[in-house]
Amino acid sequence: MKTIITYGTFDLFHYGHVRLLHRLKMLGDRLIVGVSTDEFNALKGKAAFFNYQQRAEIVAACRHVDLVVPETHWQQKPQDIQRLNVDIFGMGNDWQGKFDSLANLCEVIYLDRTGHISTTEIKNSLSLE
Numbered sequence: 133m134k135t136i137i138t139y140g141t142f143d144l145f146h147y148g149h150v151r152l153l154h155r156l157k158m159l160g161d162r163l164i165v166g167v168s169t170d171e172f173n174a175l176k177g178k179a180a181f182f183n184y185q186q187r188a189e190i191v192a193a194c195r196h197v198d199l200v201v202p203e204t205h206w207q208q209k210p211q212d213i214q215r216l217n218v219d220i221f222g223m224g225n226d227w228q229g230k231f232d233s234l235a236n237l238c239e240v241i242y243l244d245r246t247g248h249i250s251t252t253e254i255k256n257s258l259s260l261e
């Protein structure tokens with residue numbers, strides 16, 4: 133059983149998120165997603181439209197996702213990797229290199245972001261209407 137983990141806010145869930153989760157799931161058998169809590173988002177300087185419960189519900193409904201866990205702080209990743217027997221940690225490449233320190237615990241990979249879509253772009257285009 134090969135387990136992959138990724139983390140994020142996943143606000144206004146869109147096809148860029150789906151394509152990342154789909155590609156990650158194709159690398160193994162079980163995909164776990166750490167969804168950032170509202171408190172952690174505040175630490176990241178992000179204000180999500182949907183709250184944690186709503187975002188977690190949406191991500192959990194994605195057919196590529198097997199388990200959702202809360203992401204409450206930056207330093208939880210090593211414990212999650214060990215506790216959940218993770219084989220691969222994956223993120224979009226806007227995070228390229230940022231989590232290489234986890235390579236002593238599992239494989240670390242960065243996948244290309246999907247172009248021309250982001251939560252910020254969605255919000256901006258809606259505010260122009």
Ligand code: C2G
Pocket residue numbers: 139140141142143148149152168176178203206222223224225226227244245246247248249250251
């Ligand atoms: N993503 C993507 N393509 C996009 C938009 C996002 O591949 N067009 C990926 C990002 O690279 C990230 C994931 O989708 O890996 C979630 O993106 P965000 O919700 O913006 O997450 P972020 O704020 O980057 O939080 O500890 C890690 C952080 O919680 C990541």
